[in-house]
Amino acid sequence: MNGFDPAGALALGAVAAAVFDEAGTVVRWSQAAADLLGHPAGHVCGRPVGDLLADAPDEPHHCALAADGFPAAGRTRLRHRSGRAVDVAFRIVRLEGSSELLALAAPAADTTEREQGLSLLRALFAQARMGVTLRDTDLALVRTNITLETLGGPPGAADVEMREVADARNAEAAEAALRRVLETGTPLIGEAQDVRSPLLPGRHRTLSLAAFRLEDARGEPAGVVTLVTDISEQQRTRDHLDLLRDASTRIGGSLDVVRTAQDLVDVLVPALGDLAWVELADPVIEGDEPANVLGGAWLSWRRVAVASADGTWPSRLLQKGAAAPRQPDMPTLLAVQRGDVIVVDSETISGMFGEPHLVELLVPENARWLAVAPLFARGTMLGVVGISRNEQGQPFDEDEADLLKKIASRAALSVDNARRYTREHRAAVALQRRLLPRATTETPAAETVGVYRPAGGGAEISGDWFDVLSLPSLRAAFVVGDVIGHGLHATATMGRLRTAVQTLADLELDCDELLTHLDDLVQRLAGEAAPENRDTVGATCLYTLYDPVARRCTVASAGHPVPVVSPCDGTARPVDLSPGPPLGVGGMPFETATLDLAPGSVLALYTDGLIKGDDGDTDAGLRRLTDRLAAHCRPGRPLDEIGRALLAGLDDHPPRDDIALLLVRTRVVPAESVADWEFPADPASVSDARVATTRQLAAWGLDDIAFSTELIVSELVTNAVRYAGGPIGLRLIHEDVLVCEVSDPSNTQPRLRRAHTTDEGGRGLFLVAQLSTRWGSRYSRRGKTIWAEQAVGPGPDQLMFSSMIPM
Incomplete structure (x- = not known):
């Protein structure tokens, strides 16, 4: 058999044994031999061993010969008692001090397996x-x-x-x-x-x-x-690839500069070291571009993120949020500013800063190895990332330095994206806030507090707004809206819509009619937009009109969430109103709801960002808002405190959408501050109206403006008698101003014109305009009302004008 090793043919196991003399006669026979060939000892002993051979004596055998001519070891075939041949491997040894020979044999298949096993074992241990x-x-x-x-x-x-x-x-x-x-x-x-x-x-x-x-x-x-x-190298390669994949997944998920830096150090520790930190230039944190300077003397950096393998940042080191000290112009610092990753050992670390207090502040106490990589993006250095290993750690090798550079490069792009977003978001928020009115207003109709919270977590601002409009006759309009889309485009659209609402409100239109005109405007804006952007032009809007004399509030909604009202008695409820379609849809009417409000009631007008939770369930959000308003709304409690209570928790979890919240605490004009009369369309009514006005002003202690008010009443009642017919209503309202209203059943538009010197009339409205701080008219289903406001107390213009009127 090729490759057979006679010396290792047999291994320990069940081996057949026989002893024969020099003549080849079997003298002893083992039980194992009997089991192997089926011949008991009595059948074999005394017979020649050749009788057991299955092959002819002259056929070749795979064996090795001893010095005396006997085969020493090899393979042969023996005859089984049944007549079949049995392949065996054998070994023959001479017994010391005797002429007898010991033959050991085992099945050839078993010895082959043992030979292979021994060969394999020797190869493995080698x-x-x-x-x-x-x-x-x-x-x-x-x-x-x-x-x-x-x-x-x-x-x-x-x-x-x-x-x-x-x-x-x-x-x-x-x-x-x-x-x-x-x-x-x-x-x-x-x-x-x-x-x-x-x-x-x-x-x-x-x-x-x-x-x-x-x-x-x-x-x-x-x-x-x-x-x-x-498998250290293979595992190392896999770990590096896993770390790169982890870095690409975890870094850049936020558009917050500091959060992005924190994600970076969280990826590096403990994968690459025991401590890691990030320092950014101060302008980067604010969203601006840093100055490109070399050296440490002019650097203005701040440590914005830290991470430790044991979860504790050493107290002696520069803390998160602290400004980094000025550093000397070290070669290592200049190398980092050129874009290199530096790796230094403990001996170099101790002398690299030159000053002991810098070493204590910037270098971990037990650091043995330190690696620093720049955060370069678009050719600008934004900051650095550092990582240290303690005394038990291995030195950073070239592969790890290259890995750190790759991760830092990817992180720098994410930091720069966050910086750019911060700058644009800051500009958009500033524009948004500039377009919004004052947060707090005080009018005879109501006290208001407005709150605007821009979206956080990387979301752009979305054009939410609120407004408080002072209208004639002490009325007020409260507006909340939400523009479709995000960013500066939404902010610009919001500014246009807010201006439009103010203009339409000055026309003193009904709530539903105002929304209809606003809907037409949004449709025109959509028509002006590029074809691919037309579907993104739209808005929702809630318009609320409150009359403090009638104590009545009228509400209309264009796809906007309904307001919540609380009489400050521990209860609150949403206004029962069916919102119409959003602005820009067109072709659908808007419904109104009218409700009488008790003095001191609080209205909450808001955008959907306040009630839209992570699950998107606005109904549940509306219930939460209603419950909170009922719990926190109490008589006399400042509105800003109520607003903070309604927005509680948003600082911990920045909203994904903008929030505009307008809280309104209604006021009423006392009944004793209102006087009204009704006169027929008779010329004598002019004198009666003047007498009634003079008497009422004396009761209010307003004798100083009685003369100018009589003129206003005379002119307005005269025009009503002459051109409109009766009945004619006269109402005086005394608050921080004096309001004079004259109503008639005509819808004819009064027109101010300049009379010529030869004209006998045409000066009535001109006199009204000169004597009042502002005047105007509004229409209802039963006619119109002309109103004029005067400041309470004699102003210089009034005194001058009254001195020019002949008695």
């Missing part, structure tokens, strides 16, 4: 890059070829046990896994094992373990063989 251990059923080490040199240690070291170099917890886990292999017979494949030990200072190896159970001829466990392969 491997230099693979560790092999052989353990018995107690997991006691029988044989191993693992040395410290196998694990990257110094050459020439003695064999070691894995528990001597492996982490204690990993060693225990590995031993438990081997015991399971021994008990169950299920092999262990590819189990990773970390090796970090004082016997291997500065070394961290990763081993792959494979184990299988050994069994004896009866199938019983006989031990465990473990194969150990050093």
